[in-house]
Amino acid sequence: MRKGKTFIIAGPSGVGKGTIIKKLFEGRSDLYFSVSATTRPPRPGEVDGVDYHFITREQFVEWINRNAFLEHAEFVGNLYGTPKKYVDEAMERGQDVILDIEVQGAEQVHRQRPEVVRIFIAPPSWAELERRLTTRGTEDPEKVQKRLSRSREEFLLARYYDYLVINNDLEKAVEEIRAIMAAEHCRAGERYDEIAPAL
Ligand code: 5GP
Numbered sequence: 001m002r003k004g005k006t007f008i009i010a011g012p013s014g015v016g017k018g019t020i021i022k023k024l025f026e027g028r029s030d031l032y033f034s035v036s037a038t039t040r041p042p043r044p045g046e047v048d049g050v051d052y053h054f055i056t057r058e059q060f061v062e063w064i065n066r067n068a069f070l071e072h073a074e075f076v077g078n079l080y081g082t083p084k085k086y087v088d089e090a091m092e093r094g095q096d097v098i099l100d101i102e103v104q105g106a107e108q109v110h111r112q113r114p115e116v117v118r119i120f121i122a123p124p125s126w127a128e129l130e131r132r133l134t135t136r137g138t139e140d141p142e143k144v145q146k147r148l149s150r151s152r153e154e155f156l157l158a159r160y161y162d163y164l165v166i167n168n169d170l171e172k173a174v175e176e177i178r179a180i181m182a183a184e185h186c187r188a189g190e191r192y193d194e195i196a197p198a199l
Helices: 017-024 059-066 084-092 105-111 124-137 141-155 171-182 188-198
Strands: 004-009 031-033 036-040 052-054 069-075 078-083 097-098 117-122 163-166
Touching: 004 017, 004 105, 004 171, 017 031, 017 097, 017 124, 017 171, 036 059, 036 084, 036 141, 059 069, 059 078, 069 084, 078 084, 078 105, 084 097, 097 188, 117 171, 124 141
Parallel strands: 004 097, 004 117, 031 097, 036 052, 117 163
Antiparallel strands: 036 078, 069 078
8 A cells, every 4th residue: 555645834833834734634534634742722712632732841741751752842932743653653544644843843854754745835925924923813912023033034944845835825825735745646766666566
């Protein structure tokens, strides 16, 4: 059976990664969303075990000590990490895994697994990003400013990604990501090994 691939969706807070990912999953059972653990408190409407595993700092440290994370990083005062086990199990089942993570985490995963595909989602403009972060209303103004300055730092790394998608139009962004995923599954080297024995 074909093994799944890991796709990292990185990019600034507020750029719309969550919305893009929700749309990407519509009608797709061959995809697996990696639910991260975080010490950030839940936002209204967020569900434990679905959006994140909401855990305490003590629990987070315990997961680190158990080597349970594929990567973990601090982002604007909170800790976030990707549980390793579920990612590997999903790929073994043949599902493609989507990681919604920030850039430090993306670097850690890439260092361990150079075959992962890194997609950076950029906003159409900084003004638009600020508007989205402010109107979302989930963070206080100080946190919004911290997230914005962090966004500019993250963007400096975008040129080193495998793909850069601009979230100007949601449908188009999702379509581009679907195209990237399809193309990655047509890479000759891997595909040859998959099909050659049966031909
Ligand atoms: P938020 O607090 O807005 O949900 O997430 C803040 C940032 O943390 C986002 O850029 C999000 O992609 C990132 N993030 C979410 N989960 C993880 C994770 O498991 N690891 C890392 N490194 N970043 C994450």
